[in-house]
Amino acid sequence: xxxxxxxxxxxxxxxxxxxxxxxxxxxxxxxxxxxxxxxxxxxxxxxxxxxxxxxxxxxxxxxxxxxxxxxxxxxxxxxxxxxxxxxxxxxxxxxxxxxxxxxxxxxxxxxxxxxxxxxxxxxxxxxxxxxxxxxxxxxxxxxxxxxxxxxxxxxxxxxxxxxxxxxxxxxxxxxxxxxxxxxxxxxxxxxxxxxxxxxxxxxxxxxxxxxxxxxxxxxxxxxxxxxxxxxx
Ligand code: ADP
Ligand code: MG
Numbered sequence: 001x002x003x004x005x006x007x008x009x010x011x012x013x014x015x016x017x018x019x020x021x022x023x024x025x026x027x028x029x030x031x032x033x034x035x036x037x038x039x040x041x042x043x044x045x046x047x048x049x050x051x052x053x054x055x056x057x058x059x060x061x062x063x064x065x066x067x068x069x070x071x072x073x074x075x076x077x078x079x080x081x082x083x084x085x086x087x088x089x090x091x092x093x094x095x096x097x098x099x100x101x102x103x104x105x106x107x108x109x110x111x112x113x114x115x116x117x118x119x120x121x122x123x124x125x126x127x128x129x130x131x132x133x134x135x136x137x138x139x140x141x142x143x144x145x146x147x148x149x150x151x152x153x154x155x156x157x158x159x160x161x162x163x164x165x166x167x168x169x170x171x172x173x174x175x176x177x178x179x180x181x182x183x184x185x186x187x188x189x190x191x192x193x194x195x196x197x198x199x200x201x202x203x204x205x206x207x208x209x210x211x212x213x214x215x216x217x218x219x220x221x222x223x224x225x226x227x228x229x230x231x232x
Contacts, residue, residue, distance in 0.1 A: 001068055003196040004030040004053065009062035011048055021135035022048050024219035027060070032163075035190045035197040037210030044216050046200035047168055053198065054087050054166050055079040066164065084113065088157030088165045094149040095201075096141040096156075103128070103137045106155045113160075120159070127155040130188065133206055147178035154185065158193070165189070167199035171206055183209045 011023040022045040030036050040046055051057040052064060055071055064071040066086070071079065096105050104111075106127060110120050128134045131151040141149050150170065157165060167186070171179040183206055190197050199210065207213050207229065215223040 001032065002036065002065070003032045003067060004198070005063070005065040005148060006053075007063040009049075009052065009064065010058075010060045011052060012044070012060045021195050022219055023052075023060075026216075026219075026221055028214060028221065028224070030196060030198060032061050032196055033190075033194055035186070035210045036199070036214060037198045037207035037213045038198065038216055039204065039207040039213055040200075040202065040216035042202055043201050046202075046216060049216070050166050050168050050198070050200050054082050054089060058081045058171065060232060070097055079154075080132070080189075084109065085160050086162050086164065088160070088162040090150070090153055090157050090165065090167045090170045092169040094141070094146075094153040096149055096152055098141050101138050101140055101143070102133055102152050105141070106159055108156060109159050123161065127158055130192065131155045131185065145178070150174065150182055151185065154182075154189070158195070165195045165197045166200075167197065169201055170199060171203075 006029070007027050009023055009026040010021070013020045013022060026049070038046055038049060048057070050113045052059055060179060062072075066082065074082070097108065100108065103124060106124060107116065107120070110116055128137060131154060133148065133155065135152055136144060136148060141152065144152070170186070171182050186199070187209055188198060189195055197210075199206070201207050211227065213225045213227060214221050
């Protein structure tokens with residue numbers, strides 16, 4: 001089954017009497033285990049698309065199915081559950097809680113959900129390992145570099161073992177060396193945890209980490225390219 005199926009997706013924003021058409025009919029599919037990059041210039045609707053995929057905003061027209069379930073007809077309660085458990089988000093800014101330690105930031109979604117058992121503890125250890133944060137578990141965000149803070153945000157996004165990870169310009173705030181390190185981490189997550197990843201980016205270099213690139217311009221898909229994996 002496809003992880004994601006998007007059909008004739010449109011999104012308009014109304015501002016006063018004006019309606020702006022941002023997404024003008026997108027159709028595409030994402031296979032389970034795929035790493036899709038959606039690439040396009042600033043303002044072309046990338047974040048808008050990602051928010052719709054994550055159930056964070058309402059679709060104007062069209063369909064989005066996640067693992068065969070149509071988001072556009074789902075009850076808000078079910079969408080909110082899906083958002084908490086099945087989808088992980090990583091944004092350009094890390095949105096960490098400044099006075100919590102690295103491990104508490106990572107565990108926060110579990111704590112808010114009333115879960116903190118043995119299985120979750122094991123997951124935390126696995127994520128500290130994969131993100132290289134083992135030695136920083138008791139640090140607070142201000143004691144970390146930007147790249148390390150983004151690693152914390154990535155681990156937090158993965159704590160519920162989501163099937164889908166949505167990334168909005170995840171290296172947009174990082175220098176080029178750190179960008180490579182973070183993109184290599186996503187590659188590892190994709191290969192080892194088998195997570196389906198969708199990233200949106202304006203950068204060709206980061207898009208190249210995907211297994212497929214969709215180019216978006218002015219609200220439509222202008223090109224679809226399947227790519228060979230970048231060698232490590
Ligand atoms: P990108 O992420 O590709 O830079 P966005 O998806 O953020 O682009 O925005 C696409 C267009 O939609 C922009 O013109 C932006 O101003 C507009 N837009 C985004 N969100 C809203 C909103 N909530 N209300 C009105 N216009 C919006
Ligand atoms: Mg954006």
